[in-house]
Amino acid sequence: MTMQTLADWIGEVRSVTIGATRADGGTRTGTVTVGGERDLSFVGTPPTGHRPLIAYEICDDRSLWPAPVNRFLGDRSSDPGEWARWAGQEYAPDLIRLFLTSTRKRGFSDPASVTSTVESVLQATGLPLIIEGSNDPALDSEVFRRIGEAGEGERLLIGTAEAGHYRSIAATAMAFGHLMIAQSPIDINLAKQLNILLREIGLSYDRIVIDPYTGALGYGFEYSYSVMERIRTSALKGDDDLTMPMICSAADSLTVKEVREADPSESDRISVSWELYAMLPAAIAGASIVCVRHPSTIAQLRAGIGALWSSPGGGA
Amino acid sequence: MALKALDIYKLLPKKNCKECGEPTCLTFAMKLASGKVKAEDCPHLDEKVRELLGASTRPPVQKVKIGVGERSFTVGGEIVLFRHEKAFFHEPGIMTVVSDKMDADTIQEIVADVRDHLMVRIGLDLRMNGIAVCSEGGSPSAFGKAVEAVEAVADLPEVLMAEDPAVQEAGLAVCGNFRPLIHAASHDQYREMCALAVKYGCPLAIRAPDLGSLARLSGLCAAGGASHLVLDLTSASLHEVLNSATAVRQHAISRTTPALGYPIFIDTRATGLPDAALICGVLKYGSVLVADAVPKESRKAFLVLRQNIYTDPQKPIQITPGIYRVGNPGPGAPIFLTVNFSLTYFTLQGYLEASGFDSLMLIVDTEGLSVLTAVAAGKLSETLVRDSLKQFGVPDLVSHKTLIIPGYAAPLSGRIEDETGWKVLVGPRDAADVAEFLEKEWT
Amino acid sequence: MPTVTFIPGFRKTEVRSGSSILQAAQQVGIHMNVVCGGLGKCGKCKVYVKSGSYDFDRDKYGKFFTAEELEAGACLACQTSVSEDVLVLIPEESIVQEQKILIDVMGTSTELNPAVWKYALSLSPPSLDDPSPDLTRLLWGIEKAGGPKEGVIYAPLEVIRRIPRVLRESGWKVTATVVLVPGGYRLIDIEKGDTTPACYGAAVDLGTTTIVVYIRNLIDGSVMGIASGYNRQISCGEDILSRVTYARKDGGLKKLQSLAAESINAAITEAANNAGIDRDHIYEVVVAGNTIMTHILMGIDPAYMIEEPYVPVVRRYLTAAAGRAGLDVGENSGLFIFPAVSDFVGGDIIADILASGMAERDEVSLLIDIGTNFEVVLGNRDWMFACAGAAGPALEGGEVLFGMRANAGAIEQISLDLVTLTPAYRTIRHVRPKGLCGSGLIDLLAELLRACIIDRTGRINTAIAHERVRIGRQVPEFVVAWKEETGIGKDIVITENDIKALIMSKASVLAACLTLMNQAGITRNDIAHIHFSGAFGNYISKENAITIGLIPEVPVERISPIGNGAIEGANLALLNRRKKKLIDEIARKIAYIELNAEPSFMDEYTGSCFLPHTDLSMFPMVEEMLEKCRLRRGDP
Structure with a gap:
């Protein structure tokens, strides 16, 4: 009975499928697809495209992880494989996003560990994976090659390429059939530019997921929010260079003063609130994958996304 | 649709008579296009043109004021669908529910909490806005008592939620002079509710089963003399709330359905997901949000999100210029100069904290411009640095005369040294490198 | 007082003890490079003290020189003080070089209507019958000779003082000069005899x-x-x-x-x-x-x-x-x-506008004047928008490692063989190359893009296996000329940082153009003329200026340099006083747009920090051409 919305969009966000089952040459128990929207997020009954997904973030070196999350997890986070298995079972995120934080520490010198970590997580969970590699030109080609190899056939989403640093990740994505994240610092022009650069070295637009960079809630989040809205509306207006789905992470929102300095008794509830208040808006602004670190956020986020996606009982 | 300066210019008399206060018709056209002047300021426009220009520059969503006094707030007046197109101007008010079934003490506890809760961020006071008094028993006297209990504690803006005109009037009898929002008129009783709105001079919320009949109802109420309306889009389905709100705003902004050109009311309790409903309301066009008492941790996140979204994207949030301390800086601590763009400040502050060095930050007034823009625009200059050093008494705070400036301000280093007599160290361009910089240059 | 002797040329001057070598150079009229204004920041005023003692802080300023140079007595003229006689060698690069100064104008013809008139007068001497005063007699004479009426000419005191003697000594045969100024007619000179042919401006x-x-x-x-x-x-x-x-x-x-x-x-x-x-x-x-x-x-x-x-x-x-x-x-x-x-849109720009003729046409023109600062004007007979901004010195060769002004030895044109990547270039005065000037840099940027050596953000693809593509001091670079072929004994290179600086400069100009076009609500197709004013615009390649996105893409025949618009405009106003009225109209008509206050400018700027622009659809012809180049080049 509602009056129709008026926008007359002509574009469509590309659909991207992450993960591969045995039938496709991988080992995932299922695959996920995002994108396909032909209108703003959650608009239309039913909404267009695919429902936004939730990725749970883990890492292989917890010393670079937010303290409130480490406190909550206890020893669970010392083994990435076990961590992934547990989180997948207990909290049922749609994807697992593994950060190889060990490669970002000074003096990293164990590239072989990249292969074993990726393999152990692949074995521990059947969920589609996002893998974040190094951030150092000296390490990139080795680290990304190992990620690519270890996950060959799994249709991983790997990250993160930036304008100054995209060739080795793109090469891995092309060589081993993976997808990649292209990140730009909260600017629609820079997001578009990076996509063009990637296309010009031969990467197909179907393999790119945009990370517009998500500022912390209260500390620049609004810039990210508007850039996401601009990217989405540009795609809907038919700008082919911006038609990729977007991924956002609440990582920065866990580092803000309000969370960091929270009383330990409230730390979990505050962490969940700040992640929820950053990631649900991100989904509304157009993100197709939203990522959180506190496992308790997942259920609330899923409920919110579910309620925005369809009316109770699944009816219109 | 917004007219470009040149389109407007073509409609102007092009006499450059300066009677509007602008030097030329073209500058007038530019200011009119950006909403800085009104079409009426030009004395030489014929009626038709004035109307045309006036219509295209008047906000398509009506402004509505709720409450009186210090805590009153105004909603509406919005002109865009997306904040990046210009800005969202009037942030939604959040109204905490009290019920006429609660005892007076409970009510007063809730009201006092709303009255007193204060969060200060970036120099701004973030507050909960008001109270929604809910009639649950249908008794006029109970409702009146509940309103009295609210009034006894604070003069906060109120929503009187009673559909029965008799109950509603019992509330208005107590606080009708303080511009509460009357909730809500429907097709069944709009005549009585309009009469109340007119009698007490209050804004009126209206509701109807679908947007078409809501638009008709708004026309009927306006004709009945109640012109300060708020559209209630409450639904148990968050999906429907977001879709209706989006449709209403699109119809209003495009002026397709002027009868929907009013602020939006959402009762978040209906959805069973208070946080998600508050988020949806803040982002997607809610103006009056009714909610049960919001838990402390959500409350902060909500206030911060609302502040973020309603920040003018074209006018960065500024930090008050001055000296800021990281850790416990002594007289030998390094002192970092930077601009008063909030994001720059917070980024640098974050990395300085992480670096473990006790240090001072000297924030100078570049009107919220980032370092790069401030240097390019000449807003960050050696004279500004000299004056700021003096104004904030920096020489008394430290025992050295070395100033660390942002990497992007390197071209100014010589001039700053000359103007201030301080030694200038050019810091990194990226705040993330500040720890490494300090290790190398400061120890 | 110590004497400072400069070689080559042995120009000498005495200075007060403690004076800087720079001050001494200024006294003898040697114009040294002092980019920083003599603060010891730019390192451009290098001199060698050959004999005599002097005071120079090598620890502080040694960073500007190589060990060999220091060995040879190098110091900064602005930071070196002298207390006894010294002999100073000034190397060529430290002197402001004779540069191509653009004196050419298009020579737009205009009606001759100057504001100066000379009247040769033969006056009758006064007598008891005709006792009117000298001045009146003179002014009547002017009126009779067809000049303005006696009552409307103002004569300043300085001229009046000379009248009686000149009249009498010349035997009452004089030439009077009258100019028209805003206050009216003014008698500005009286000379003996007939000097009417000598009337200049x-x-x-x-x-x-x-x-x-x-x-x-x-x-x-x-x-x-x-x-x-x-x-x-x-x-x-x-x-x-x-x-x-x-x-x-x-x-x-x-x-x-x-x-x-x-x-x-x-x-x-x-x-x-x-x-x-x-x-x-x-x-x-x-x-x-x-x-x-x-x-x-x-x-x-x-x-x-x-x-x-x-x-x-x-x-x-x-x-x-x-x-x-x-x-x-x-x-x-x-x-x-x-x-x-405004502060940045000055009389030179008004003169440009006058010279371009854009203020007298119905169709829309875009006028661009590029230097370290740039000015852009968009408009026609009815309306005009102007803005100005800082482009940085890169487009003029500044802040670029081997950038130089348009002096002898500057590479002013260059192209690359798309297959072998071998450059072909032309230098000013056809001497061995010493560096690159603005037009050469624009060519080079366009050619590097065509050859896929750089990506659209200007990053050099170091994966290209070619001797000219290499990592210099931590930064990738492309070798333009090997040291054997240059006039400076070093390889001439362009670094990734140089390229970034150039892109940022060109982006400011393009973003300014787009901001004005947006303000006026017109597209590139509505632009009938693009006028380049100044030396820069006179020598650059129009095609390459479009290829890198310095200016919006329009058919090249719509682009024309107007030479030195400032001098042309000044000439027009001198020859035709009616243009002065037009000048004032132009100045009043222009709506000045402060780019820093224009929220869309930063957005246009980041969009323009890409070759040619993030929105490739604005440059369809460039895209077609680059596509062809990529195909020829093969997948790098």
Whole structure:
């Protein structure tokens, strides 16, 4: 009975499928697809495209992880494989996003560990994976090659390429059939530019997921929010260079003063609130994958996304 | 649709008579296009043109004021669908529910909490806005008592939620002079509710089963003399709330359905997901949000999100210029100069904290411009640095005369040294490198 | 007092003990490179002290030199003080070089309508029957000779004082000169005999760096002489901001004012000498210059102009007696200064607009003047938008490792073989290359893009296995010329940082154009003409300017350089006084857009920091061409 919305969009966000089952040459128990929207997020009954997904973030070196999350997890986070298995079972995120934080520490010198970590997580969970590699030109080609190899056939989403640093990740994505994240610092022009650069070295637009960079809630989040809205509306207006789905992470929102300095008794509830208040808006602004670190956020986020996606009982 | 300066210019008399206060018709056209002047300021426009220009520059969503006094707030007046197109101007008010079934003490506890809760961020006071008094028993006297209990504690803006005109009037009898929002008129009783709105001079919320009949109802109420309306889009389905709100705003902004050109009311309790409903309301066009008492941790996140979204994207949030301390800086601590763009400040502050060095930050007034823009625009200059050093008494705070400036301000280093007599160290361009910089240059 | 001797040339000067070598150089008229204004920041004023003792802090400034140079006595002229006699060698690169100064104009023809008239008069001497006073007699004579009525001519005291003697000594046969100024007619000279053929005017382009003077015959309009030279204020700082800083110093403004007048006088003298005419017969001087330069010439403090809200002191045209500004022409000759619109849109831009003819056409033109600062004007007969901004010095060769001004040895044109990547270039004066000037840099950027050596953000693809593509000092670079072929004994390279600086410069210009177009609501297809003013626009390749996205894509035939628009505009105003009215109209018509206050500008800027632009659909022809190049080049 509602009056129709008026926008007359002509574009469509590309659909991207992450993960591969045995039938496709991988080992995932299922695959996920995002994108396909032909209108703003959650608009239309039913909404267009695919429902936004939730990725749970883990890492292989917890010393670079937010303290409130480490406190909550206890020893669970010392083994990435076990961590992934547990989180997948207990909290049922749609994807697992593994950060190889060990490669970002000074003096990293164990590239072989990249292969074993990726393999152990692949074995521990059947969920589609996002893998974040190094951030150092000296390490990139080795680290990304190992990620690519270890996950060959799994249709991983790997990250993160930036304008100054995209060739080795793109090469891995092309060589081993993976997808990649292209990140730009909260600017629609820079997001578009990076996509063009990637296309010009031969990467197909179907393999790119945009990370517009998500500022912390209260500390620049609004810039990210508007850039996401601009990217989405540009795609809907038919700008082919911006038609990729977007991924956002609440990582920065866990580092803000309000969370960091929270009383330990409230730390979990505050962490969940700040992640929820950053990631649900991100989904509304157009993100197709939203990522959180506190496992308790997942259920609330899923409920919110579910309620925005369809009316109770699944009816219109 | 917004007219470009040149389109407007073509409609102007092009006499450059300066009677509007602008030097030329073209500058007038530019200011009119950006909403800085009104079409009426030009004395030489014929009626038709004035109307045309006036219509295209008047906000398509009506402004509505709720409450009186210090805590009153105004909603509406919005002109865009997306904040990046210009800005969202009037942030939604959040109204905490009290019920006429609660005892007076409970009510007063809730009201006092709303009255007193204060969060200060970036120099701004973030507050909960008001109270929604809910009639649950249908008794006029109970409702009146509940309103009295609210009034006894604070003069906060109120929503009187009673559909029965008799109950509603019992509330208005107590606080009708303080511009509460009357909730809500429907097709069944709009005549009585309009009469109340007119009698007490209050804004009126209206509701109807679908947007078409809501638009008709708004026309009927306006004709009945109640012109300060708020559209209630409450639904148990968050999906429907977001879709209706989006449709209403699109119809209003495009002026397709002027009868929907009013602020939006959402009762978040209906959805069973208070946080998600508050988020949806803040982002997607809610103006009056009714909610049960919001838990402390959500409350902060909500206030911060609302502040973020309603920040003018074209006018960065500024930090008050001055000296800021990281850790416990002594007289030998390094002192970092930077601009008063909030994001720059917070980024640098974050990395300085992480670096473990006790240090001072000297924030100078570049009107919220980032370092790069401030240097390019000449807003960050050696004279500004000299004056700021003096104004904030920096020489008394430290025992050295070395100033660390942002990497992007390197071209100014010589001039700053000359103007201030301080030694200038050019810091990194990226705040993330500040720890490494300090290790190398400061120890 | 110590004596400082400069070689080559053995110019000597005495200075006070403790003076800097730079001050000594200024005393003898050697114009040294002082990009930073003599603060020891730029390292450009390198000299070698060959003998004698001096005071120079090598620890502090040694970073500017190689060990060999230090060994040879290198120091910075601005930071070296002398207390006894010294012999100083100034290397060529430290002297402001003779540069291509653009003196060409399009020579737009205009109706000859000067504001100066000379009347040869034969007056009857006074008698008891005819006792009217000398002045009245003279003015009547002018009226009778077809000049303005006696009552409307104003005669200044200086002229009146000379009248009785000149009349009598000449036997009542004199020539009177009348000019029309805003206040009305003015008697500015009286000479013996008939000097009517000697009636001249001077048009002046007062630039921050250079000065150009045209002397015109105001009877037939012919060009009598042309001269150009450096603005002598360069010794007080190279860019406009350092001049303003200098003006703030004690006595600084006065010094700058007299240097400006001196510079103009020198050029006028040279032109007058070449033409064989007397400077006193120059009756009107028309000056077009940027806002700061004209303010300084008039002795008006420019300091407040560079601070918010950037208000110039005067925004209409200015007139005065030329002598009051220290100009060495006829004492009462008129001085006309082009009006300024804002701090950065000055009289030079109004002169550009006048010269381009855009203010007299219906179709829309875009006028671009690029230097360290740039100005852009968009408009037509009815309306005009203007803006200005800082492009940075990269497009003029500054802040680029091997960038240089358009001096001898500068590579001004270059192309790359798409297969072998071998450059083919042309240098100014056809000598061995020493560096790249603006037009060469634009060519190079376009060619690197075509050859896929750089991506669209300007990053060099180091994966290309080619001897010219290499990692220099931590930064990737491309070798333009091997040291064996250069005139400096070093490889000439362009680094990734150079390329970034160039892209940022070009992005400011394009973003300014797009901001104005957006403000006016027009697209690139609506632009009928793009006019480039100034030296930069005269020499650059139009195709390559579009390829890199310095300007919006339009068919190249719509692009035309107007040469030195400032001097052309000044000439037009000198020859045709009716243009002065148009000048004021233009100045009033322009709506100035402050880019920093325009929220969309930063967005346009980041969009423009890409080759040619993030929105490739705005450059369809460039895209087609680049596509072809990529195919020819093969997948890199």
